[in-house]
Structures are given as structure tokens and as C-alpha cells.
Amino acid sequence: MKNRYLALLIVLVLAFGVTLGAVGCGGDEETTTTTEEEGATETTEADGETTTTLSEEPSGDPIKVGAILSLTGPYAGLGEPEKNTIEMLVERVNSNGGINGRPLEVIIEDDATESAQTVAAASKLIDREEVVAIIGATGTGQSMAFREQVVAAEIPNVSIGGGTPITNPLSPWVFQTPWSNNIVVPFTLDYVQSKGISKVAIIADSGGFAQDGAATVEKFLPDYDIEVVAQETFEPGDTDMTAQLTSIKGSDAEAVLMWSAGSGAAVVAKNMNALEMDIPLFGSHGNARRELIEGAGAGGEGFRFAAGKVLVPESYGTDSEGYKVASQFIADYVARYGGPPDTFAGHAYDALMITVEAMRRLDADFTPQELRDEIEATSGFVGIGGTFTYSADDHNGMTVDDLVMYEVKDGAWKLAE
Amino acid sequence: MGFDEQLAQFVFAGLKSGAIYALMALGFTIVYAATGAINFAQGEFFMLGGMLAVWSLDALGVPLLLAGLLAIILTSLIAVIFEELAIRPRRDADPLALIIITIGGSMLISSLARHAFGPNELPLPPFTEGGSLHVLGALVEQQAVWLWLLTALAVAGLTILYSRTKFGLAMRASAVDREAAKLMGIDTRIVVMVTFCLAGALGAIAGVAVTPLTQTAYSVGPSIAVKGFSAAILGGLGSPLASVLGGLILGLAESLSVAALSSEFKDATAILLLLAVLFLRPEGLFRRSRREKV
Numbered sequence: 001m002k003n004r005y006l007a008l009l010i011v012l013v014l015a016f017g018v019t020l021g022a023v024g025c026g027g028d029e030e031t032t033t034t035t036e037e038e039g040a041t042e043t044t045e046a047d048g049e050t051t052t053t054l055s056e057e058p059s060g061d062p063i064k065v066g067a068i069l070s071l072t073g074p075y076a077g078l079g080e081p082e083k084n085t086i087e088m089l090v091e092r093v094n095s096n097g098g099i100n101g102r103p104l105e106v107i108i109e110d111d112a113t114e115s116a117q118t119v120a121a122a123s124k125l126i127d128r129e130e131v132v133a134i135i136g137a138t139g140t141g142q143s144m145a146f147r148e149q150v151v152a153a154e155i156p157n158v159s160i161g162g163g164t165p166i167t168n169p170l171s172p173w174v175f176q177t178p179w180s181n182n183i184v185v186p187f188t189l190d191y192v193q194s195k196g197i198s199k200v201a202i203i204a205d206s207g208g209f210a211q212d213g214a215a216t217v218e219k220f221l222p223d224y225d226i227e228v229v230a231q232e233t234f235e236p237g238d239t240d241m242t243a244q245l246t247s248i249k250g251s252d253a254e255a256v257l258m259w260s261a262g263s264g265a266a267v268v269a270k271n272m273n274a275l276e277m278d279i280p281l282f283g284s285h286g287n288a289r290r291e292l293i294e295g296a297g298a299g300g301e302g303f304r305f306a307a308g309k310v311l312v313p314e315s316y317g318t319d320s321e322g323y324k325v326a327s328q329f330i331a332d333y334v335a336r337y338g339g340p341p342d343t344f345a346g347h348a349y350d351a352l353m354i355t356v357e358a359m360r361r362l363d364a365d366f367t368p369q370e371l372r373d374e375i376e377a378t379s380g381f382v383g384i385g386g387t388f389t390y391s392a393d394d395h396n397g398m399t400v401d402d403l404v405m406y407e408v409k410d411g412a413w414k415l416a417e
Numbered sequence: 418m419g420f421d422e423q424l425a426q427f428v429f430a431g432l433k434s435g436a437i438y439a440l441m442a443l444g445f446t447i448v449y450a451a452t453g454a455i456n457f458a459q460g461e462f463f464m465l466g467g468m469l470a471v472w473s474l475d476a477l478g479v480p481l482l483l484a485g486l487l488a489i490i491l492t493s494l495i496a497v498i499f500e501e502l503a504i505r506p507r508r509d510a511d512p513l514a515l516i517i518i519t520i521g522g523s524m525l526i527s528s529l530a531r532h533a534f535g536p537n538e539l540p541l542p543p544f545t546e547g548g549s550l551h552v553l554g555a556l557v558e559q560q561a562v563w564l565w566l567l568t569a570l571a572v573a574g575l576t577i578l579y580s581r582t583k584f585g586l587a588m589r590a591s592a593v594d595r596e597a598a599k600l601m602g603i604d605t606r607i608v609v610m611v612t613f614c615l616a617g618a619l620g621a622i623a624g625v626a627v628t629p630l631t632q633t634a635y636s637v638g639p640s641i642a643v644k645g646f647s648a649a650i651l652g653g654l655g656s657p658l659a660s661v662l663g664g665l666i667l668g669l670a671e672s673l674s675v676a677a678l679s680s681e682f683k684d685a686t687a688i689l690l691l692l693a694v695l696f697l698r699p700e701g702l703f704r705r706s707r708r709e710k711v
Contacts, residue, residue, distance in 0.1 A: 071536065072531060072536060072636070073636065074636070076531075076536030076537065076634075076636075077536060077537040077538065079536070080535075080536055080537070232675075232679075232680045233679075233680050233681050234680060234683075235684060237636070237637070237640055239627070239630070239631035239632075239637070240430065240433065240434055240630070240631060242426070242429075242430035242433070242672075243427055243430045243431070243671070243672045243675035243676065243680070243683070244675055244680045246423060246426045246427055246430065246675075246676070247675060247676065247680070249423075249426075250423050263538040263632060263634060266538070266632060267631055267632070270630070274549050274556060274558045275426075275549070275556050276548070276549060276556055291537050291538050291632075294540050295538060295540045295632045297540070
């Protein structure tokens with residue numbers, strides 16, 4: 001009796017193991033990439049092993065920077081390109097002699113898109129790792145969650161979340177690299193009004209970025225001839241918004257304005273298509289993701305949103321510094337990861353490189369206070385999101401000139417008319 | 418859109434979610450009946466159904482319908498393995514301990530899924546292409562019809578199994594009194610194993626049918642598990658038909674709350690409904706109250 005069950009158990013465990021193994025291998029991409037840069041050769045094998053032959057080896061105590069990213073949870077799709085970018089850039093910096101001779105080390109922590117975990121991650125980075133700066137978090141709500149800790153620890157934080165509360169109210173210690181809702185909203189409303197639309201329905205998820213977007217729309221609305229005729233919400237992980245959209249369909253909305261990062265956006269687009277709603281759908285810079293196009297299918301066609309120029313690099317102006325920087329970044333990213341970087345990868349690039357450039361301008365043994373001052377002194381930094389100039393009262397650094405309107409056409413991003 | 422058409426639209430939206438909740442509630446109920454414990458890994462069976470279908474389609478290049486079938490079979494297998502490794506060794510433990518074990522199992526499965534499939538959401542094409550159908554003035558996606566069809570088949574299949582087959586009789590007997598069933602010669606260990614296999618299949622059917630509408634991701638398990646569990650409690654744990662009705666009612670209540678109140682209260686409505694039932698009629702809406710006879 002016992003032996004029968006033991007045999008069955010062994011068979012099942014083997015089957016399980018085989019299935020897992022097959023599944024695990026099925027997702028790998030067989031790529032070996034080699035990049036050559038100014039005297040350093042970097043070769044990355046399929047299993048992730050990287051060997052770098054350096055020209056100048058950085059030495060001494062590593063400069064430790066922390067990064068809090070959403071590697072799991074609803075924002076995991078945003079966190080992954082951010083992590084990829086940071087890892088790629090750290091290697092690039094270290095293979096070019098580090099920062100004033102010292103190696104750069106970025107310690108990445110996962111906040112699981114949960115504020116409680118963000119706080120824990122921040123504690124670990126500040127108290128245990130004693131980082132000199134923190135990049136992150138991926139999400140607005142999470143960025144706000146550990147704000148008090150960086151202020152108390154007096155270390156600079158360059159956030160990659162897009163909500164306005166990150167830089168308004170302004171904290172001397174907190175900077176931001178995504179375009180804030182404060183510039184994206186008026187840019188989007190300008191476009192919506194220029195298309196003759198006067199009645200909109202707003203649909204937003206309950207997360208920090210989306211709620212801030214909806215609130216910012218209400219703040220700027222009096223400046224426009226646009227009326228909000230319906231307002232609906234959903235939870236970030238929700239999988240069916242048909243009920244909310246049915247309410248919107250019953251109103252006299254001429255367009256739907258959606259503020260949502262994460263996976264719900266594709267569902268909204270898809271549901272609108274299923275309900276045969278032929279009014280246009282507008283989104284935000286939280287929607288610059290391939291997953292939205294893939295998930296929305298036919299519902300994604302005609303979807304319009306504002307974001308930076310990296311998705312269609314020609315929009316920087318082919319003879320501009322921005323185009324050069326972006327093209328190099330795209331080429332490096334594609335060579336290493338097999339696909340182009342998105343806007344979130346761009347935010348991480350900007351956050352890390354602004355910090356690195358600030359560190360380069362300082363002496364090798366700088367203090368966090370000096371780093372903060374130097375980051376604030378960033379002027380005309382050409383990044384992926386745009387050209388950054390910070391000041392004592394502007395920790396966002398960009399303007400509407402760094403934005404363009406995109407439209408999804410034939411499953412790809414094109415500049416909207 | 419006239420009020421009648423709007424109402425029809427809300428009702429169909431409610432029935433769509435309701436069908437998913439019904440399948441999940443069924444999974445909870447049959448496991449509860451067989452083991453006395455709530456299996457919170459039920460949500461992961463839902464996730465695995467969708468994920469493995471996507472994997473079969475993309476990585477193995479298998480046609481869609483076969484991919485769905487493969488996903489259901491693989492998920493059932495994983496459910497059985499889960500039962501053998503996690504539940505079987507502790508089968509005589511306190512139901513609370515078993516619940517905690519299933520919660521741990523759920524976290525393990527979703528973490529493994531994240532490593533195998535990545536963190537991003539993944540799409541599945543619909544079973545049939547084409548626009549929505551016009552029914553009673555409302556628009557219904559073709560995939561929703563497939564979902565209802567599969568739900569009906571699953572419920573019918575389960576009902577036939579329970580009431581018409583000898584094995585189903587054995588399952589019902591084990592649910593009523595496990596010791597007595599053993600004394601009558603029923604191998605309750607096989608009953609539990611088959612029950613988990615069916616629970617896995619039910620979760621996977623829901624996952625495969627719904628992923629074309631919603632995309633799937635490694636993390637979708639827990640929230641659908643909570644809804645399914647609520648539906649099972651609402652209808653009455655232990656009775657398949659009651660669970661199905663509980664699921665449909667929960668879906669409709671959520672959808673109509675968006676119509677009547679505001680979408681902000683959608684989730685709150687579901688929980689409030691559950692609380693009301695627990696306070697007023699704890700055995701569930703559709704179960705006969707148990708009366709102890711002295």
C-alpha cells in the first residue's frame with residue numbers, strides 16, 4: 001500500500017520537475033552580445049554571465065547608491081526595464097573608470113508596488129547599506145511612502161514616479177525625472193481641446209499616480225472649454241471595466257480620458273472596443289508600454305497619449321544632442337536585452353545619469369549634502385526624457401517642449417496628428 | 418443608450434464576472450467538502466490555466482484550443498502534486514493549519530510563475546475572432562459566450578459526476594463523514610486526490626476562458642481567490658449549485674452597484690454583501706440551516 005503511493009509521488013515530482021524545467025528553458029533567449037566601448041570590451045552570454053575587459057579599473061571604496069524599484073506587483077512591467085537600464089549603465093560607468101576613480105555600486109531593492117515594503121527597503125538601504133543617494137521608487141505612491149526617511153537621513157532622492165506630489169510640495173531632497181502630471185495634463189488638454197472635444201469622461205485607477213492625474217485634470221480644467229460629464233474608478237489589478245464603461249457610454253462624453261499605469265489600461269481599451277464605443281480614448285505617459293498594445297488588440301488602435309520623444313527618436317530632431325544620446329541608449333539596450341527601451345527605462349537612465357554626472361563634478365569624497373546641491377545645480381543635461389535644468393524651486397526640470405503626442409497605429413507608436 | 422439597454426449591459430457584465438466567480442467558488446467548495454479546509458491556492462490554478470495556455474501557444478506553438486486543453490491538464494496535474502506534497506502529509510491537521518499551508522503554497526506557485534514567465538501581463542487570443550454580439554440591446558463579447566458555455570459544461574459535468582456515478586457517490590459520502598466512508602471501504606485518499614484534480618481543472622477552465630478578455634500575469638491568483646471564496650461563502654460552502662449561484666449573485670451585485678452607486682464602491686459592495694450574509698444567514702443563502710438533533 002505504502003510503496004504504491006511512494007511510487008506515485010516520485011512519478012509526480014519528476015513530472016513536476018520536468019514541466020518546470022521545460023517551462024523555465026522555454027522562456028530563455030539565446031543571445032550572446034558583445035559591446036565595445038572606448039577600450040573596454042563587454043561580452044554577455046545567454047545565461048547572464050558578463051565578462052568585462054577593462055581599460056581603467058576603478059578602485060577604492062565603491063560609491064553606493066540605492067534603487068527602489070517595483071520588480072513585482074502591478075508595476076512590475078515598469079520596474080523591469082528600469083532595472084535593466086540601471087544594470088547596463090552601472091557596467092558602462094565602471095568600465096570607463098568609474099566615478100573619479102571609484103567604482104559605482106547600485107543596490108536594487110524590490111518594493112512589490114507596496115508602500116509598506118518601500119519603507120522597509122528604504123530602511124535597509126539607508127541604515128544597513130549607508131547609500132549616498134536613492135533612485136526610485138517606480139510608483140508615485142511608493143515614492144511618497146519613503147520621502148520622510150530620505151529627508152530625515154539627509155540623502156538625495158531622484159524619483160522615477162510621475163505624480164505631482166513628488167515635487168509639489170517641494171522638498172530640497174527629492175527630485176523627479178518623469179514628466180510630472182503638471183506638464184502632461186495641460187499638454188494633453190491642449191490637444192484634446194484642439195480636436196474640438198468639449199465633454200470628457202475621466203476613468204482612473206485608485207493608485208497614487210492615477211488619482212494625482214485625475215486631480216491635476218480637475219485643477220487645470222477651468223482654463224479650458226472642457227467639461228467632465230462622467231467620472232469612474234477601478235482598482236489597479238482589476239480585469240473587467242465593462243460596468244464603468246457602460247456608465248460612461250450612457251453619458252454624453254465625446255472622449256474618454258484615462259489616467260492609469262499598469263495592466264488595467266489595456267483592459268479599458270479592450271472593453272471600450274467590445275462595447276463598440278467609437279469615441280476616442282486618451283491616456284497618459286503611464287501607458288507607453290508594449291503590453292498595452294498587445295493586450296488591447298484592436299481596441300488599441302487610435303489610442304493617444306503624451307510622452308517623451310524616445311519612442312520615435314526622430315522627434316528629438318535628427319541633428320540634436322538628444323537624438324544622439326537616445327540613439328546610443330537604444331542601440332546599447334537592444335544589443336543587450338533584445339528589444340528597445342521604453343519611457344520607463346528612460347526615466348531610470350535620467351535618474352542615474354543625473355546623479356552620476358553630479359558625482360563626477362564633485363571631489364572623490366563628497367557628502368550627501370554636497371551631492372544634493374550638485375544635483376540641484378544640474379543645467380542643460382541632455383537625457384532620454386528631455387533636457388533637464390533643476391533649480392531651487394524646480395525639481396522636475398522639464399517643460400512641455402519635451403513631450404509629444406503619440407498614436408497607436410498598426411500596433412506601433414506613431415506621432416499623432 | 419436607453420435604460421433597458423443599459424440595464425441589460427450591466428447584467429451581462431455581472432454575469433461575466435459571475436461565471437468566473439462561480440467556477441472559482443466551485444473549486445473552493447469541492448475541496449472544502451473533501452478535506453474540511455479552504456484551499457487558497459485555488460487562485461493560482463486560475464492563474465496557471467491562463468499562463469500555461471499562453472506558454473503552450475507561444476513557446477510550444479500549439480494551436481489555441483489544444484493550448485487551452487493542455488493548460489487545463491497541466492494545471493490539474495500541478496493541483497494533484499500540490500495535494501500530495503502539501504496537503505496529504507498534514508491531512509489530519511487542524512483545518513486552520515491546512516489553510517495556512519495553502520496560502521504558503523499559493524505564494525510559492527506565484528513566485529515560481531514569476532520566474533518562469535516574467536512579471537509582465539501576457540495576452541491570449543480569443544477563441545473566435547469577431548465583434549461583439551448584439552443581445553437585448555447590449556453588446557456581449559464572443560469570448561464571454563465561450564466562458565458561459567464552459568461554465569455550464571463544468572457545472573453539468575460536476576453534477577453528473579456527483580449524482581450519477583459511483584465515484585461521485587463516494588465523494589459525497591466522504592464529504593458527509595470521512596471516517597464512516599472509510600469504514601464502508603471508500604479510499605478517501607483517492608477521493609481527495611481526484612477532488613484536487615477537479616479543483617485544478619475548474620480553476621484552469623476559468624483562467625483559459627477569461628485570459629483572452631483580461632490578459633494574465635503571475636500575480637492574478639490571490640484577488641480572484643478572495644472573490645471566489647466570498648462567492649462560495651455567499652452561496653453556501655459545500656454545495657456545488659449553491660456556490661455557482663453565489664458566484665453569479667456576487668458578479669451581478671458588483672456590476673449593478675456601479676450602475677446604482679459609483680464605481681468607487683464596487684469592491685466594497687461585494688464585501689458588504691458577504692458580511693451581511695455572514696451576520697444574517699451564516700450557512701449561506703442557499704443551504705438548508707443545519708440543525709443539531711439531540
